[in-house]
Amino acid sequence: xxxxxxxxxxxxxxxxxxxxxxxxxxxxxxxxxxxxxxxxxxxxxxxxxxxxxxxxxxxxxxxxxxxxxxxxxxxxxxxxxxxxxxxxxxxxxxxxxxxxxxxxxxxxxxxxxxxxxxxxxxxxxxxxxxxxxxxxxxxxxxxxxxxxxxxxxxxxxxxxxxxxxxxxxxxxxxxxxxxxxxxxxxxxxxxxxxxxxxxxxxxxxxxxxxxxxxxxxxxxxxxxxxxxxxxxxxxxxxxxxxxxxxxxxxxxxxxxxxxxxxxxxxxxxxxxxxxxxxxxxxxxxxxxxxxxxxxxxxxxxxxxxxxxxxxxxxx
Amino acid sequence: xxxxxxxxxxxxxxxxxxxxxxxxxxxxxxxxxxxxxxxxxxxxxxxxxxxxxxxxxxxxxxxxxxxxxxxxxxxxxxxxxxxxxxxxxxxxxxxxxxxxxxxxxxxxxxxxxxxxxxxxxxxxxxxxxxxxxxxxxxxxxxxxxxxxxxxxxxxxxxxxxxxxxxxxxxxxxxxxxxxxxxxxxxxxxxxxxxxxxxxxxxxxxxxxxxxxxxxxxxxxxxxxxxxxxxxxxxxxxxxxxxxxxxxxxxxxxxxxxxxxxxxxxxxxxxxxxxxxxxxxxxxxxxxxxxxxxxxxxxxxxxxxxxxxxxxxxxxxxxxxxxxxxxxxxxxxxxxxxxxxxxxxxxxxxxxxxxxxxxxxxxxxxxxxxxxxxxxxxxxxxxxxxxxxxxxxxxxxxxxxxxxxxxxxxxxxxxxxxxxxxxxxxxxxxxxxxxxxxxxxxxxxxxxxxxxxxxxxxxxxxxxxxxxxxxxxxxxxxxxxxxxxxxxxxxxxx
Numbered sequence: 068x069x070x071x072x073x074x075x076x077x078x079x080x081x082x083x084x085x086x087x088x089x090x091x092x093x094x095x096x097x098x099x100x101x102x103x104x105x106x107x108x109x110x111x112x113x114x115x116x117x118x119x120x121x122x123x124x125x126x127x128x129x130x131x132x133x134x135x136x137x138x139x140x141x142x143x144x145x146x147x148x149x150x151x152x153x154x155x156x157x158x159x160x161x162x163x164x165x166x167x168x169x170x171x172x173x174x175x176x177x178x179x180x181x182x183x184x185x186x187x188x189x190x191x192x193x194x195x196x197x198x199x200x201x202x203x204x205x206x207x208x209x210x211x212x213x214x215x216x217x218x219x220x221x222x223x224x225x226x227x228x229x230x231x232x233x234x235x236x237x238x239x240x241x242x243x244x245x246x247x248x249x250x251x252x253x254x255x256x257x258x259x260x261x262x263x264x265x266x267x268x269x270x271x272x273x274x275x276x277x278x279x280x281x282x283x284x285x286x287x288x289x290x291x292x293x294x295x296x297x298x299x300x301x302x303x304x305x306x307x308x309x310x311x312x313x314x315x316x317x318x319x320x321x322x323x324x325x326x327x328x329x330x331x332x333x334x335x336x337x338x339x340x341x342x343x344x345x346x347x348x349x350x351x352x353x354x355x356x357x358x359x360x361x362x363x364x365x366x367x368x369x370x371x372x373x374x375x376x377x378x379x380x381x382x
Numbered sequence: 383x384x385x386x387x388x389x390x391x392x393x394x395x396x397x398x399x400x401x402x403x404x405x406x407x408x409x410x411x412x413x414x415x416x417x418x419x420x421x422x423x424x425x426x427x428x429x430x431x432x433x434x435x436x437x438x439x440x441x442x443x444x445x446x447x448x449x450x451x452x453x454x455x456x457x458x459x460x461x462x463x464x465x466x467x468x469x470x471x472x473x474x475x476x477x478x479x480x481x482x483x484x485x486x487x488x489x490x491x492x493x494x495x496x497x498x499x500x501x502x503x504x505x506x507x508x509x510x511x512x513x514x515x516x517x518x519x520x521x522x523x524x525x526x527x528x529x530x531x532x533x534x535x536x537x538x539x540x541x542x543x544x545x546x547x548x549x550x551x552x553x554x555x556x557x558x559x560x561x562x563x564x565x566x567x568x569x570x571x572x573x574x575x576x577x578x579x580x581x582x583x584x585x586x587x588x589x590x591x592x593x594x595x596x597x598x599x600x601x602x603x604x605x606x607x608x609x610x611x612x613x614x615x616x617x618x619x620x621x622x623x624x625x626x627x628x629x630x631x632x633x634x635x636x637x638x639x640x641x642x643x644x645x646x647x648x649x650x651x652x653x654x655x656x657x658x659x660x661x662x663x664x665x666x667x668x669x670x671x672x673x674x675x676x677x678x679x680x681x682x683x684x685x686x687x688x689x690x691x692x693x694x695x696x697x698x699x700x701x702x703x704x705x706x707x708x709x710x711x712x713x714x715x716x717x718x719x720x721x722x723x724x725x726x727x728x729x730x731x732x733x734x735x736x737x738x739x740x741x742x743x744x745x746x747x748x749x750x751x752x753x754x755x756x757x758x759x760x761x762x763x764x765x766x767x768x769x770x771x772x773x774x775x776x777x778x779x780x781x782x783x784x785x786x787x788x789x790x791x792x793x794x795x796x797x798x799x800x801x802x803x804x805x806x807x808x809x810x811x812x813x814x815x816x817x818x819x820x821x822x823x824x825x826x827x828x829x830x831x832x833x834x835x836x837x838x839x840x841x842x843x844x845x846x847x848x849x850x851x852x853x854x855x856x857x858x859x860x861x862x863x864x865x866x867x868x869x870x871x872x873x874x875x
Contacts, residue, residue, distance in 0.1 A: 097763075098763065098764055099761070099763025099764055099766070099767050100763070100771075103771065104763050104766055105425075105426050105427065105428070105505075106427050106505040107426075107427025107505050108427070108770060108782070108784075109427065109505060109508060109784055109787075110505045110506075111507045111508060113502075114502055114504055117501055117502060117503045118425075118503040149419035150419060150556075150557075150572065151420055151557065152572075160571070160573070161572075216603055216607070219611075220607065223611040224607055227611065230611065230613050231607040231608045232599070232607070232608060232613065233574065233575070233597060233608075234571075234574055236574070326604065327603065327604050328604065329574075329597070329599045329600065331571065331572065332573075335573055335600075339417070339573075342733075342761060342762060342763070343419060343763075344763045345419075
């Protein structure tokens with residue numbers, strides 16, 4: 068277990084370092100000057116120049132990279148060009164929205180997907196099983212922003228049960244904050260659940276075709292017992308992989324849903340920062356997301372070893 | 383049975399009473415499309431900054447009123463010397479900044495000197511270029527000497543970029559704006575909302591609202607839903623033109639279509655062949671049908687313009703007939719210019735809908751006279767870099783939203799690359815003329831010259847599409863400057 072874990076952790080750190088270089092270099096290539104963008108079309112050249120100096124944009128590339136990297140290691144992500152507040156604080160505020168949203172959506176999606184997937188696998192070839200997968204197929208096909216708009220018109224505009232969007236901030240109370248995350252998390256969870264249900268079903272079906280399942284049946288276990296005790300556990304590895312990918316997506320890739328519900332999440336922060344050429348914010352958020360992705364992958368890798376003891380000894 | 387009825391009646395009465403107590407609302411939630419990068423109007427061009435702080439948090443010596451006129455603000459009155467070069471401002475007394483520090487003539491000198499100084503990062507530094515010296519006469523009197531007379535000086539001092547700030551707080555205004563206005567900054571949840579609250583110690587007429595929240599809603603569909611659900615009660619610049627008819631027939635809402643200072647133009651690079659030939663530029667102007675453009679790109683909202691001047695201005699002349707849609711004339715002009723079969727070119731489009739949708743329509747119309755314009759969508763940062771700064775473009779569409787900006791066509795090295803001695807001369811005269819009738823005459827000459835030279839094809843004036851709760855009163859109908867002046871906004875009851 069230990070060798071497997073240390074090797075994974077080492078790879079994770081190296082990946083992170085390589086990513087920092089790529090992220091920094093890529094953003095340097097992007098055209099556009101944040102100072103000019105801020106001062107607009109009527110600005111004089113010397114005003115733009117003064118602002119560039121204020122932002123520290125006229126230092127050499129290498130110096131800026133290493134001071135940024137040094138900052139990263141000490142937890143200092145620099146100061147936003149546009150907002151002129153520490154990038155760390157900006158990200159912290161957004162994570163307070165994006166993380167709960169991702170966790171709720173993921174939980175919701177898992178709670179829906181696993182039973183549906185198991186049901187569809189056990190009813191393979193029967194009408195009910197086909198119907199369940201048909202519904203899931205529709206779920207995969209529906210764009211989440213369109214589904215989100217339907218939810219808003221039904222629950223916010225017509226029934227007025229929840230707000231149409233926005234996030235009051237956790238300071239305004241746990242209940243109201245949670246309430247504002249209900250519709251977005253449903254909109255995010257359903258398409259994810261549809262994908263997850265299909266993966267669960269096909270993974271289960273594959274396992275159910277194995278010889279040891281027939282053996283288990285032959286020694287007298289019921290269908291049910293075989294399904295839960297032998298098949299499900301072995302089918303979990305692809306399901307965990309998809310879950311890991313979905314979490315990373317839910318944390319960062321939700322910009323469209325954040326726009327529909329005007330939530331101050333990470334996706335919108337990074338989008339806004341890109342259009343305003345607030346590169347230091349983009350770099351900070353992207354690094355955070357890469358680190359999260361790597362961490363989640365690491366956890367998924369380690370959880371394989373828990374699910375499948377055969378992996379523990381491998382190095 | 384009887385007591386049961388009584389109980390119901392009691393509940394009903396208390397319901398009515400409680401709704402009555404809710405009626406006199408003093409808070410308002412407004413929707414805005416773009417979040418400001420920061421809240422210091424003296425250090426950024428973003429309209430979103432002024433849309434929150436102008437007249438509400440910060441005030442200047444003068445201010446621009448709802449009709450685009452100059453009104454007194456922190457200066458209660460002023461006099462002008464006979465040669466027109468020295469303005470003496472008399473300041474209001476007992477004015478305090480929101481942090482409790484007193485406002486006086488030193489703050490005025492500090493603000494103006496800071497805006498025009500060597501270290502300035504003011505986005506409109508040009509507004510202060512006429513100033514020679516600023517002198518404090520006594521705590522309530524300031525003398526501003528100009529290098530030459532300037533007809534626009536009082537107007538310029540009313541811009542958001544010319545507001546008066548205090549030396550104690552100037553450095554932190556980006557995050558915690560401290561002004562002298564009837565509202566003070568309360569809180570900013572980044573990416574979500576900005577809250578301002580009534581300033582109880584205001585020197586002038588107090589605000590009627592206790593609290594105003596600006597909520598950032600970039601998505602047009604979300605903006606519609608937020609208004610319908612009542613989460614937001616006013617959208618001073620509503621982004622979803624396609625859903626406006628829905629609000630127009632809904633008695634709960636008021637739809638107010640006003641004008642702005644945003645002249646939308648098809649900019650052409652006047653030094654790049656074949657656009658260096660005035661006949662080509664005229665042909666392009668005559669090839670564009672402004673009505674189909676406004677209908678197609680703006681859902682019918684917008685006023686056609688034939689020159690670079692806002693239709694609500696008293697000196698406006700309607701020159702749309704002189705530059706009207708006439709494809710036959712356009713083809714003739716193309717032939718005269720030596721391009722009977724047209725040519726290939728490019729059209730760079732920044733992100734706003736008017737540009738992206740408008741660009742498609744214009745490209746189709748230009749194809750009718752043989753011009754094959756390849757559409758290149760660009761982001762704002764790229765647009766500023768490629769088109770605006772480096773003039774690496776052939777045609778582009780953009781709206782010039784600054785007020786009083788006719789003079790951009792007289793600037794050397796501006797992105798149109800238009801270089802007309804006659805026009806520069808006119809602008810120079812306008813600058814030094816204070817007499818109203820004379821200025822009107824000069825403004826009209828300048829408009830006509832532009833309509834003849836067409837350094838850009840003039841398309842339409844951007845509308846101000848306001849949608850708000852029918853019970854709200856006092857929001858501006860037009861947008862002579864980009865601001866949401868809340869000083870006299872209230873709920874009716």
